[in-house]
Amino acid sequence: MSSYNKKTKKAISVLSGGLDSTVATSFYKDNYDIHAITFDYGQRSVESEIHASKKICEKLGFKHSVIALPWLSNLGNSALTSEEKLPLLSMDELDDKELTEDSASKVWVPGRNIVFTAIATSYAEAEDADIIIVGWDKEEANTFPDNSKEFLESFNDMIYIGTKKTVEIKAPAIDLNKKEIVELGKKVDAPLELSYSCYTDNKKHCGICESCLRRKRAFIESEIADPTEYLE
Template identity: 75%
Template sequence: MEKNKKAIAVLSGGLDSVVASSVYVKDYDIHAITFDYGQKSVKYEIKASKRVCETLGFKHTIIDLPWLSKLGNSALTCEEELPLIDPDDLDNKSVCDNSASKVWVPGRNIVFTAIATSFAEDEGASIIIVGWDKEEAATFPDNSKEFLESFNQVLDIGSTVNVEIKAPAIDLDKKEIVKLGYTVNAPMELSYSCYRGNKQHCGICESCLRRKRAFKTAGINDPTDYLE
């Protein structure tokens, strides 16, 4: 039976967005949107997103943004080498700021959330679900609580419908996200986090390192198949 409340989920197929979407699966009819902006990992992000949507019963739409890959010089979307950091430096802000600057995609979350707003207005959705979290916010300002609050203020003024962005992991680090995912039975085993875009998680990019650490420190079995 169709649920009364509708939601739009920005679903990359990664750990954060999969857990965030799973929080609302019981109460909302969710339409997930996944973006292809020329990222190295797009093939497996889309594959993961499709599997998550099939498992959770979401409608799924893939949106192509070919122009976004041509802006900036992100190592996620061009031939630049992806930055590598030592696992011991995951909490070193200087090192991580430098790494983040090399994978930054100009305006990415602003664009994604604006498009999600269009879908929400069209479909009468009352919330937009995103995977923004405290650990990512340390180096990516478009994951921060301030960004969330500001964007919701923009929607209050600029949208003709009553829609709110929900980020259930906004105050959580990756370890806490894994614990939340376990609690809400999120299909974390289907998620894909690697920057490199191989079938298996590389195990050495910063995203993989954070994923590894999260499962280990949460004390929850890591279902991920890593190359290293």
């Protein structure tokens, strides 16, 4: 398969290789010539994220680039980019507002989506792309404000004013929870089996971090077969 589809419209995708960004990118795969970018910001799971993103792009015929942001891991004290212990929850605690907000604060990377989306905007302008694809969703927005609809609308307002070319951020999962994202992924034939959602860097998902638990629950609730290999 060609590494770069020849379609009329172009898109830049912010692709971590996770469930959300994989489904969001796949939503546009038939209509856009997509250049996916994956960020290396010193996160624990960087090798697995890059590997997953590369495999997804190879399967779907997208151009893929990795952008290193080594300085980002030096800001804050996120458990994703440091030796701090990852917060652990049970499946029954995933909807506990107080516990999940505490968990989110421990893995928060300062300004991460602002930085990623700003860089994607530069790529979009330079490559004459029409849209930027992101995996922001309703479930993540409960504890991560940079996944919210308000954040999406505000960023779109900013780039409308601040760019020479009309570029729009598209987040097809912005009103969806994880269960609905899995269902959308099935509908658009996203390569869910290639995606990687774990906070750790293993060949298999750890099965116990919050990201793994949300992934597990989504497949269980959607009643769609989970292709993920978990250590636990």
